[in-house]
Amino acid sequence: MDLLTTNPFDDDKLKEECGVFGIWGDGDASRHVALGLHALQHRGQEAAGIVSYDGQQFHAHRDVGQVADIFGRESVMLTLKGKAAIGHVRYSTAGGTLLRNVQPLFADLALGGFCLAHNGNLTNAMKLRKALVSRGAIFQSTADTECIIHLIALAQGKTVIDRLTEALRQIEGAYSLVCLTDDCVIGVRDPLGVRPLVIGKRGHSYIVTSETCALDIIGADYIRDVEPGEMVILDASGVHSLRPFPPAQHRFCVFEYIYFARPDSSIEGKSVYDSRKRIGMELARESGVDADVIIPVPDSGVPAAIGFSQESGIPFELGIIRNHYVGRTFIEPGQQIRNLGVRLKHNANRAMIAGRRVVLVDDSIVRGTTSIKIVEMVRAAGATEVHMRIAAPPTAHSCFYGIDTPEREELLASRMNVEEMARHIGVDSLAFISMDGLYRAMGQEGRDNENPQYCDACFTGDYPTQLTDREGQSTDDGQMSLLSRFA
């Protein structure tokens, strides 16, 4: 069982599972990776790792915990020598939380050392693993990412790039990869471009990483996004681009804009903060309500609430204050602490609420557990009406592309319609942004149902890739047991 899903102080949010960072040609490579990972901490808080290369040898340090705790020690950083390094933060990818699953993964291949950090999730990993094990592969981890290493080891190409390409042609799902070899750093994005990956430059060194906020922290300039289906090679002569996959319709994860990415990042030329504000404005146009105050559920509801307030003309106030210092200390709380529930993390700012008609703006509803407690808290603080507006459509389907989601039946929107959810949460009214409204906020005319411009499968169930392992679960128990022996 995952401890985080049982934590009563959990935000009840979907969780991004990984962030990646790689740099080539920098005397302080590992230190810059550590800083970059620190900026990407929101993409994974359970474990982190860095592998560096000093021209002769690879050096690795991987551990469970947060980036500052793992890489804040000088003794650790001194071991990570070299002018090239890659790193990874992880929440919990396929395979569970074991030290041997902490990335980057690395292997000595016939063509030299190869290290790999992966953001995303493969949807045919169990099928591939079964086939690889039957060919004699010995897996060290339970992570889906390790399949890629074995596929590279068995590939026939003459160069590492050829072999990596051959391996990637066999996988399905979402991947933004950062790899380190003894003569380059490689960044690759899957043909649909589901997860983000950007290129930056700092002095003479080049960087590939998940988000632009990780470039900012080391004073690097953003160059451009890695295109869906593109492979970029960073080496002593600069950045080289390859297009090894047939072109496909791009299906970037729209939820990165709604919640996962940091608001100070830009993705594919769009400011995440600005996108969230525009979603809030669209929501106000679609589902306006007569009220006295707009209050965000902090922190992720803030930009949408600002947009809602600006569009509706209703004042914005910080009516809920978040305590940022509630950590894992309370992960197994006693009953008395458990009863306090959400109040340890959020508290009502009574002066902004009492006697007012309140609109609460949040980014999404997953199980609804936190929403119920927040509404109770706002009513107890004297709100005369409580309306809730959600900056995402109802989340009714699980994600299989690198986001930690509950099973479908645990998602409130998979069991109830909007009216039922409103009663369940205890609000006077509840509205979600429409699918077309979301696409309008993203600068489109609406959702192109024939050819959707984003991945929105957790709202629509329209998955942009095959879900081979999922489809095989009921018919091939052997695939499941193959992994469960290691969990």
Ligand code: SF4
């Ligand atoms: S299913 Fe949802 S969370 Fe997963 S990649 Fe698609 S839009 Fe993003």
